[in-house]
Amino acid sequence: MTVYYTKMREILCKIGMVNKMNNKKIKVLHLELDEHLGGIESFLYNLYNAIDREKVQFDFVSRSDNPAYKSELTELGANIFKVYSFKNPFKYMNDLKQIIKNGEYDIIHIHKNSAANILPFCVTNKFKNMKVFVHSHNTKPSVNGCTSVLHNINKKFLYDSANKHFACSQVAGEWMYGKNIKFRVLRNGIITSKYRFNKEKRKIKRQELNIPNSAFVVGNVGRFAEQKNQKRLVEVFDEVKKLNPNSYLLLIGDGNLKEKIQLYVKEKNIENVKFLGVRNDIPDLMMAMDVFVMPSLYEGLPIVGVEAQAAGLNLYLSNTISKETQLIDSVKWFDLNESNKRIAESIKIEMIDDEERKCRNDDVKNHGYDIEQTAKELLYEYEECLR
Structure with missing residues (x-):
């Protein structure tokens, strides 16, 4: 695929379809960044780091x-531009309209978890000479009920309002646009080199966290929300500790349910659970882990799942997560209907060989999930759309 996109770009340049003569940059406005670190935010940061x-x-x-x-x-x-909240839709739309008008953007790239909110498209539809990309990142809205109803009502309007349609996985695309509808899966690439196992980093990070080298460490990264199901993870970990008392749980992230889960851990007197908050050292923290457990109620294709595989971890994922998340054979699946004890018993309590962890990193890269490849593919899509 990399060769294909490189060759296509060379051909387009030669016949003048890529605006290379005046060195004018393609201006892209992405909607939008959240205050809580999530998959969309990680993807956009990795992407801008890697793209030309x-x-x-x-x-x-x-x-x-x-x-x-x-x-x-x-x-x-x-x-980075601040817009008013959705509480005042007219103020929000006016803010966005002014940003687009003043920025003279070539492309607006809108990242969505559902079609429930179509305010951005109500604005972009007013700019006829501008291209619009829509990008699906999930398989369910963050809030159920009327949100699901709105999603189904708005799907066609959303699709018709965009020039290009992307998704992080097949199931995420079908959720956003419908089955038998044209869209393209763009892989959630990561900076794979950052996740290549390093024994020294593992040792240092464990020392920082006061975790013995001999301990078995379970990890999870995600905002504390109903979707991520961290309370269930804590319950499963409680059973893991009965099998191996020298076990630790690292919970990385922030969110509305964090305090509630902290209180639950305290009430149940579950030891060795560490709430680490939002971190910028995720690769090193994953090196300190032995397994990555994700009991989410739903996911499109979680970037942290790709990252954990690149870090060489054994993964245990709920079967409500997109099966496209599995790139290599280090992933095992469990049913959320199973008991906490049974899920805990399925988790292999073992240390993974250092060389095996490094090989897994190579395997993830070979599956096309390095951000360099994703960036080249998206740059081609931007250029092709503007020719």
């Missing part, structure tokens, strides 16, 4: 004063 910034300028919209990766993205040259 001599050819593309990324800017971002957020409803937060302090969105995830704010300082890192601005250091890379991005502008």
Whole structure:
């Protein structure tokens, strides 16, 4: 695939379909960054890190004063614009309209978990000479009930309002656009080299966290929300500790349910659970882990699942997560209807060989999940759409 995109780009340049003569950057506005670090935020940061910034300028919209990766993205040259919350839709749309008008963007790239909110498309439809990309990142809305109803009502409007349609997985695309509808799966690439196992980093990180080298460490990364199901993970970990008392659980992330789960851990007197908050050292923390457990109620194709495989971990995922998440044979599946004890018993309590962890990193890269490849493919899509 890499060769194909490189060759196509060379051909387009030769026949003048890529605007290379005046060195004008393609200006792309991404919607939008959240204050909580999630899959979309990680994907966008990795993408802007890897894409050719001599050819593309990324800017971002957020409803937060302090969105995830704010300082890192601005250091890379991005502008981040604040818009009003959805509570006042007219103010939100006016803010977005002014940003687009002043920025003279070539492309608006809208990242969505559902079609429930179509306000951005109501704005972009007013700019007839601008291209719109829509990108599905999930398989269910964060809130059920009327959100699901709105999603089904708005799907056609969303699809018709965009020039290009992407998804992080086949199931995420079918959820957003419908079955037998044309869209393209764009892999959630990561910086695979950052996740290549390093024994020294594992040792240092465990020392920082006061975790013995002999301990068995279970990990999870995600915002504390109903979808991520961390309370169930804590219950399963309680059973793991009965099998191996020298076990630790690392919970990385923030969110509305964090305090509630912290209180539950305290009430149940479950020891060795560490709440680490939002971190910028995820690769090193994964090196300190032995297994990665994800009992999510639903997922499109979680980037942390790709990262955990690249870190060489054994993964245990609920069968409500997209099966496309499995890139290599280190992934095992469990049913959320099973008992906590049975799920715990399925988790292999073992240390993985150092060389095996490094080989798994190579395997993930060979499956096309390195961000360099994703960036080349998306740059081609931007250029092809503007020719």
